[in-house]
Amino acid sequence: xxxxxxxTAPESEALSERVAAxxxxxxxxxxxxxxxxxxxxxxxxxxxxxDGTPIILVGRPGELGDVADIPVLAASEVIAMDxxxxxxxxxxxxxSLVRSAEAVRDGWAGAMVSAGNTGAAxxxxxxxxxxxxxxxxxxxxxxxxxxxxxxxxxxxxxxxxECQPEWLVQFAIMGVALAxxxxxxxxxxxxxxxxxxxxxxxxxxxxSAHALLESSPLLGATGAPFVGNVEGRDLMSxxxxxxxxxxxxxxxxxxxxxxxxxxxxxxxxxxxxxDADQARPLLRRAVDExxxxxxxxxxxxxxxxxxxxxxxxxxxxxxxxxxxxxxETVLADTVGALASLVRP
Amino acid sequence: xxxxxxxTAPESEALSERVAAxxxxxxxxxxxxxxxxxxxxxxxxxxxxxDGTPIILVGRPGELGDVADIPVLAASEVIAMDxxxxxxxxxxxxxSLVRSAEAVRDGWAGAMVSAGNTGAAxxxxxxxxxxxxxxxxxxxxxxxxxxxxxxxxxxxxxxxxECQPEWLVQFAIMGVALAxxxxxxxxxxxxxxxxxxxxxxxxxxxxSAHALLESSPLLGATGAPFVGNVEGRDLMSxxxxxxxxxxxxxxxxxxxxxxxxxxxxxxxxxxxxxDADQARPLLRRAVDExxxxxxxxxxxxxxxxxxxxxxxxxxxxxxxxxxxxxxETVLADTVGALASLVRP
Numbered sequence: 001x002x003x004x005x006x007x008t009a010p011e012s013e014a015l016s017e018r019v020a021a022x023x024x025x026x027x028x029x030x031x032x033x034x035x036x037x038x039x040x041x042x043x044x045x046x047x048x049x050x051d052g053t054p055i056i057l058v059g060r061p062g063e064l065g066d067v068a069d070i071p072v073l074a075a076s077e078v079i080a081m082d083x084x085x086x087x088x089x090x091x092x093x094x095x096s097l098v099r100s101a102e103a104v105r106d107g108w109a110g111a112m113v114s115a116g117n118t119g120a121a122x123x124x125x126x127x128x129x130x131x132x133x134x135x136x137x138x139x140x141x142x143x144x145x146x147x148x149x150x151x152x153x154x155x156x157x158x159x160x161x162e163c164q165p166e167w168l169v170q171f172a173i174m175g176v177a178l179a180x181x182x183x184x185x186x187x188x189x190x191x192x193x194x195x196x197x198x199x200x201x202x203x204x205x206x207x208s209a210h211a212l213l214e215s216s217p218l219l220g221a222t223g224a225p226f227v228g229n230v231e232g233r234d235l236m237s238x239x240x241x242x243x244x245x246x247x248x249x250x251x252x253x254x255x256x257x258x259x260x261x262x263x264x265x266x267x268x269x270x271x272x273x274x275d276a277d278q279a280r281p282l283l284r285r286a287v288d289e290x291x292x293x294x295x296x297x298x299x300x301x302x303x304x305x306x307x308x309x310x311x312x313x314x315x316x317x318x319x320x321x322x323x324x325x326x327x328e329t330v331l332a333d334t335v336g337a338l339a340s341l342v343r344p
Numbered sequence: 345x346x347x348x349x350x351x352t353a354p355e356s357e358a359l360s361e362r363v364a365a366x367x368x369x370x371x372x373x374x375x376x377x378x379x380x381x382x383x384x385x386x387x388x389x390x391x392x393x394x395d396g397t398p399i400i401l402v403g404r405p406g407e408l409g410d411v412a413d414i415p416v417l418a419a420s421e422v423i424a425m426d427x428x429x430x431x432x433x434x435x436x437x438x439x440s441l442v443r444s445a446e447a448v449r450d451g452w453a454g455a456m457v458s459a460g461n462t463g464a465a466x467x468x469x470x471x472x473x474x475x476x477x478x479x480x481x482x483x484x485x486x487x488x489x490x491x492x493x494x495x496x497x498x499x500x501x502x503x504x505x506e507c508q509p510e511w512l513v514q515f516a517i518m519g520v521a522l523a524x525x526x527x528x529x530x531x532x533x534x535x536x537x538x539x540x541x542x543x544x545x546x547x548x549x550x551x552s553a554h555a556l557l558e559s560s561p562l563l564g565a566t567g568a569p570f571v572g573n574v575e576g577r578d579l580m581s582x583x584x585x586x587x588x589x590x591x592x593x594x595x596x597x598x599x600x601x602x603x604x605x606x607x608x609x610x611x612x613x614x615x616x617x618x619d620a621d622q623a624r625p626l627l628r629r630a631v632d633e634x635x636x637x638x639x640x641x642x643x644x645x646x647x648x649x650x651x652x653x654x655x656x657x658x659x660x661x662x663x664x665x666x667x668x669x670x671x672e673t674v675l676a677d678t679v680g681a682l683a684s685l686v687r688p
Contacts, residue, residue: 147611158539161547195502195595203505203592232599236607248547249596251539252589255576256597260604263580267491 010056010071018054024330025110026071027323028103031059032078032096033116034319035312038064041115044319045070051320053327056109059096075099081312085119089127097121101128104305111306111326115314118298122159125300125307132335134342136164138302139171139247140309141178142254146236150183154193154235154243157298158251165208168192168244169216170342174301175242176224177338182329187223188241191230193249201229205246213244222341232256297322299329301338306330354400354415362398368674370415371667372453375403376422376440377460378663379656382408385459388663389414395664397671400453403440419443425656429463433471441465445472448649455650455670459658462642466503469644469651476679478686480508482646483515483591484653485522486598490580497523497532498579498587501642502595509552512536512588513560514686518645519586520568521682526673531567532585535574537593545573549590557588566685576600641666643673645682650674 015026029045031038042057042064049055049070057064058073077095079088089098097116101124103109114121126138139156146152153175160167172190179188192210194202199210206229213219213226230240232253245253297318300307308326310318329335359370373389375382386401386408393399393414401408402417421439423432433442441460445468447453458465470482483500490496497519504511516534523532536554538546543554550573557563557570574584576597589597641662644651650673654666673679 146607147614161539161545193596195505195592195599201505203590206592231603232596232601233603233606235600236603245596246547248539248550249593252537252576252593252597253600255539256579256600257576257604259575259577259580260601261608262577263490264605264608270491 010073012069012071014069015054015056015071018052021052022054022327024054024327025108026054026056027326027330028073028100028109028112029055029057029319029323030096030100030112030114030116030121031057031064031072032075033114033121034310034314035081037115040314040316041319042067043316044314045323047316047320048323053323055323056103058100058103073099073103079117079120081117083117083120085117085123088117088120089123097124098128101125101305101307104307105129110330111308113308113310113319113322113326115310115312115319115322118158118309121307121309122300125303125305129303129305129307132302132304132339132342134339134344135170135174135302136167137170138300139167139174140250140298141175141301142298143183144235144254144257146238149238150185150241152235152237152240152243153179153183153188154245154250154254155301156245156247156250157254158247159300160247162248163205163246165205165212168205168209168246169212169219170302171244172213172216172219172224172226172242173222173342174338175244176219176222177341178299178301178334179241181332181334181337185241187225189227189239190219190224190242190244191227191234191240193232193243193245193253194229195231197229197231199229209244218342218344297325299325304335306335354417356413356415358413359398359400359415362396365396366398366671368398368671369452369454370398370400371670371674372417372444372447372456373399373401373663373667374440374444374456374458374460374465375401375408375416376419377458377465377656378654378658379425381459384658384660385663386411387660388658389667391660391664392667397667399667400447402444402447417443417447423461423464425461427461427464429461429467432461432464433467441468442472445469445649445651448651449473454674455652457652457654457663457666457670459654459656459663459666462502462653465651465653466644469647469649473647473649473651476646476648476683476686478683478688479514479518479646480511481514482644483511483518484594484642485519485645486642487527488579488598488601490582493582494527494529494585496579496581496584496587497527498537498589498594498598499645500589500591500594501598502591503644504591506592507549507590509549509556512549512553512590513556513563514646515588516557516560516563516568516570516586517566517686518682519588520563520566521685522643522645522678523585525676525678525681529585531569533571533583534563534568534586534588535571535578535584537576537587537589537597538573539575541573541575543573553588562686562688641669643669648679650679
């Protein structure tokens, strides 16, 4: 297929078979989003396809190269990495991002994955899929890997630079839904990111949110305990499972983690000198385990569908991984669980 | 000496000789502050004393153990780690913290060092030494070590949970003074911590501060360029020297760095398995180089004197290091440089 966008799912024998075997609708992959799109994205999608995941690539068919048997949904427009999200999404109705979100809305894709413009991906998902009832603002959740096993779910990692205290309570409930369905934690412990353990510590937002989290009947009903304030050093602690914060603080914390990771690896290589070759495989494994991108990238929670957002600099491996995460999230019905927990 | 507090400097032959040789008044060390005070603090002070640094220990003489030749300034009261800072400092006029700050104010100590209650240390310094003219709020500056050599100075790392945009401009100037006098950077590059490089990214505080930093005649007069927004991953980048932020975000970022450091070291040890013994010395060196505490701990800038604040969990080694930092800061006349740059 090629040319104008279509309003129905692309069909192929290969896809139907995969959908039947996988038990879920295909993952819509924004082929045009990312620093090295479409080539790296297509390569990542091919890997996931080779592993049996049902996929549709969304983008300009003539530019995608060898897509193997993967069906393509044609979308004639592209939203660039530095385009202004709101206006782009409103105007470029035939963009790969908007078409991906529509595919999820219309039910013939189970999830969307993009390594493109983060703001535009969020806006597409929000405008096309809509918000889940009871959610004031969707938030980006990120799993922070830790040595002790299951990750910490941190949200908001960047969707909302400024937040109201009551949104943080909703973030907590959304985080509980993700921790429960994706990571098998029945009663994840919820912490509030602050600058001291005492409830009087923090800024105005945190103090108000602390009181709301302590008394929220909705959060209480989930059975997940609120363990109070946690600090930046607790993000990788085994003592907390879900950490809520505003999107400004969360994004700074996430990127600080990423920077620390490459900083310490750089320093160890430097210190190791001639022994660096020996140390490198070990460091590589540590980085792979701790890199949030490799754990599955960011997920927009609170919209009525699954939306996984990868780094613009994602490798083919990271794209394949994001597709795997999207697939697992569909199968775990995270969105359904979230909707039933957050409804007032 | 023992018993009631005195209003004059403790004198000893050893101290006078040291002051003459070092070229600065002694460092007042709060012997009662810290998780393992006074023993660990006294041990750290002894190490610095053995290296020739002039010191006076401030605290309860009967509880200090073997202080060698170090003079003691008696202070009968102690402010505990979890005491409420404001009231404690106002009421416990004969506490080791308040007496340390007074020693600096009165000129017979060159600096104070405490591993005690951070809030009370800040309040003591602020109330007894006073603010430097042109400074609305003192801020905690922390040097973040990086593989590339000279550290990044980040402030505020926790003094002010909520900030006005114009305070961030003052923080920038204070950070320039520290980077210049302590780390020899003539024209340190100043960045604003945000969640994207574009000036439109961030919360309201950051957007307002961005505009002020771009146009500040005072900052411009320092010759230090404002390089715009930076992100969490840039804290250890070679491309920025001074990073300004509010005390909430800064504290979260600092503690996230600390947590990431121990998290990755734990993971590498775990991955290394039987090879961990081999990897451990290398890891130890990396941790020592990157641990902010080992680089010198936190410094309260904007008060009329030098105040170094160490972690409550400081080892004797860290205390000795904090004393060294205090000493270098006195000799570099950071306070004088700051006062001349920030005055409107």
